[in-house]
Amino acid sequence: MASIKEIALISGFSQSTVSRLLNHDPALSVSDATRNKILATAKKLHYPLPQTDTKKTYQVAVFFALNPQREIEDVYYYDLRRSIVQHAKDEYIDVTFIKDLKNKNLTKFDGAIAVGYFDDDQLMQLHQAFAHILFIDSNPEPEHFSSVQPNLEYATTKAVNLFIKRRLTNIGIVTGQYWDVNTPSHLIVRLDSRLNYFKNIMTDAGLYNDELLFKAHDFTVSSGREIGTEIANQLKTGLALDALFIASDSLAIGVLDALNEINPELAQALSIISINDSPSAAYTQPPLTTFHIDIDYLVRVSFNKLYDMITFHNQSQEITLVTPTLVYRDTFTKND
The missing domain is CATH 3.40.50.2300 (Response regulator)
Structure with missing residues (x-):
C-alpha cells in the first residue's frame, strides 16, 4: 500500500496537507484543484479511500x-x-x-x-x-x-517482420474501409492506416506486390468471406501467396470460412496473422494467430x-x- 509520503511526493503537496485531507481534518481548507489532485494521486497509488472520496461524478x-x-x-x-x-x-x-x-x-x-x-x-x-x-x-x-x-503501426510492423523472418516473401494484406454513417453508403471516408504501414514496410523490404492487396468493403465477417472467395479463385489460377496480414479478426474469420469451404488445404497452407483476438479467434479452422487488444x-x-x-x-x-x-x-x- 502506498504511504502518505509517496502520495505527497508525487502530488507535489506537503505530507501534512495530504495526511489532513485523507484523514478528513475539518479544519483543513484547500482548493478543489488541490483536493482533486491529492485524491487522484492516492487512487492511482491504490491508497484505500471511501468511494465517496475517490472521484467526483462527472x-x-x-x-x-x-x-x-x-x-x-x-x-x-x-x-x-x-x-x-x-x-x-x-x-x-x-x-x-x-x-x-x-x-x-x-x-x-x-x-x-x-x-x-x-x-x-x-x-x-x-x-x-x-x-x-x-x-x-x-x-x-x-x-x-x-x-x-491501439498501436497498429507496431502490430503491422511486427507481423510483417515475422513473416519475412520465416522467409515468406509473397505476403498479402486484407484490409477494410470506413464509411460515413451520415452520408450515402458509397462514400468512403477513411482508409485503413494499417495499409499505409504495410506498404511502407514491404516497399522498404523490396517485397510489395499490389496484386496481393485485397480490399474488403468493410471489416465484417461477410466482407471477409467475399475476399476469401476471391483469394481462393486467384490461387487456383496460379497466384503466389505465402502469408496474409489481415486487419481484423472479423475479416480473418470470413476469409478462413471461405477458404475452408472451397478447399480446406488452402486455409492450412497460408500463414495468417490478424488483429483483435476476439473470442472466436481461438475456434477458427485453423485457430487464428492474432494481436490481442485489451x-x-x-x-x-x-x-x-x-x-x-x-x-x-x-x-x-x-x-x-x-x-x-x-x-x-x-x-x-x-x-x-
Whole structure:
C-alpha cells in the first residue's frame, strides 16, 4: 500500500496537507484543484479511500459515429461500447450516448468521448462544444484532440517482420474501409492506416506486390468471406501467396470460412496473422494467430485521462498508444 509520503511526493503537496485531507481534518481548507489532485494521486497509488472520496461524478457525453448494423457485426466496436458502459458504472461516471451533435443540452456535460468518423464540420462542433474531449481508437486531428488508441503501426510492423523472418516473401494484406454513417453508403471516408504501414514496410523490404492487396468493403465477417472467395479463385489460377496480414479478426474469420469451404488445404497452407483476438479467434479452422487488444484497458486509460483533463483543466493534446500482444495459434505458430 502506498504511504502518505509517496502520495505527497508525487502530488507535489506537503505530507501534512495530504495526511489532513485523507484523514478528513475539518479544519483543513484547500482548493478543489488541490483536493482533486491529492485524491487522484492516492487512487492511482491504490491508497484505500471511501468511494465517496475517490472521484467526483462527472457527466460525460459519448458520440459513437458508427453504423449500428456494422457495429454489431464488428465485435471490436461492440466490445468497445460494452466496455465504455461497464467502466462508467464501475467508476460512478454518468455517460450519455448522443447521436445528434446539434443537441441543445451539450453544455451540461463536463467532457466527451468520441469513437468513429466525424466530418470537418462535426469535428469543429465537437471542438467548440467541449473543452475536454477524448477520442478512443483513432485521432482525426491531433492538434485539437487527445486520444487513446491501439498501436497498429507496431502490430503491422511486427507481423510483417515475422513473416519475412520465416522467409515468406509473397505476403498479402486484407484490409477494410470506413464509411460515413451520415452520408450515402458509397462514400468512403477513411482508409485503413494499417495499409499505409504495410506498404511502407514491404516497399522498404523490396517485397510489395499490389496484386496481393485485397480490399474488403468493410471489416465484417461477410466482407471477409467475399475476399476469401476471391483469394481462393486467384490461387487456383496460379497466384503466389505465402502469408496474409489481415486487419481484423472479423475479416480473418470470413476469409478462413471461405477458404475452408472451397478447399480446406488452402486455409492450412497460408500463414495468417490478424488483429483483435476476439473470442472466436481461438475456434477458427485453423485457430487464428492474432494481436490481442485489451479493450477494457484501453477504455480504463481513456476514462482516467479524461477525468484528469476535466479535473486539472489540462488543455494540452496527446496521443496515448496501447501496445497489442501477439497470441500465437495455428495460423502462425511460435516455433515453426
